[in-house]
Amino acid sequence: MAEAGSAKIWRRLAAAAVDGVFFVLAASLMSVVLYSATDGRFRAYVFQPIDRCEAAASIAPGVARAAVSAIPGATARVVSATACRRLFLGLESGRFVSVNVEAQQGETVMGAAVLQPVNRKGEPVRPLSLGWAYPLAFVLCMAVGEGVLGGTPGKAALALRVVAANGGRLGFARALARNLVVYGWLVAGALLVAALPHLGRAAPGVMAFAREVRLAELTVVGGLALLALALLLAGRPDPAYDRWTSARVVRV
Incomplete structure (x- = not known):
């Protein structure tokens, strides 16, 4: 025309x-392709509005160590953890664990929620965001x-x-x-x-x-x-x- x-x-x-x-x-x-092909090492969220989370019965030792090290105090301990997956059209594009940690210093109790990216096996990773x-x-x-x-x-x-x-x-x-x-x-x-x-x-x-x-x-x-x-x-x-x-x- x-x-x-x-x-x-x-x-x-x-x-x-x-x-x-x-x-x-x-x-x-x-x-989704980047995440799957690199076992979570490359991530590039664009439009993933859904996080599907559930209480974690157990977490990898590396995740617990990373969470405990984020809060000072010799008595720091993991209180609870929540495992989450980021989804796009039902396809997983990311996975992380939210770990609640608390520690006591004298009469003061401190708490923190630490987000730790993990791979599909639940092991901690340090992803490169693109x-x-x-x-x-x-x-x-x-x-x-x-x-x-x-x-x-x-x-x-x-x-x-x-x-x-x-x-x-x-x-x-x-x-x-x-x-x-x-x-x-x-x-x-x-x-x-x-x-x-x-x-x-x-x-x-x-x-x-x-x-x-x-x-x-x-x-x-x-x-x-x-x-x-x-x-x-x-x-x-x-x-x-x-x-x-x-x-x-x-x-x-």
Whole structure:
């Protein structure tokens, strides 16, 4: 079908929403594959809202030692434990044990709940989290789809195609630049979250500040930032980021 002109903003937003849902589902399935293939050593939670937990009759000695070492006191002991599995569509993507520990120092009794990642056998592991890489993977997938294939699942569903200003293929480099402008805040946020523990060790005040900031406040600030970005990049007939990269989103 012949091109029918530049796509309206609502079609672009709907296509972006479809792309986001499609990627989250694919990435969540990939997290299940990573977890299964590495026996829990690699984990990358994306959208696993269900934790199935039950009281643990016994735990591995390594899990008990790690939990007891988290609270000072020669009399530290394990009080109870709960084994949990993180699931996506019924598929396991993570497993951990919540151990309740208490210790007595003089007349003071201290308690703590310690979360210990474990493998399928219940043995403690120190998993490598790869969740921070998903925003970058999303941008790369969008760039490949738009620059090489001419579209993405969301754009195909909304009958849209991304082309160069002259009507030809956009190319990976320009598509990558375009998506970094649109979704770069996701990549920056993921990298910041991944770097926070290291920043906290170098500057304890950073983590203290992060603990003071509530999720609701972050949501409001993030929403206002996105609104400002949308207003800044809006334009006619095409948004500014399309003009910057000599791209067009057209109906087909």
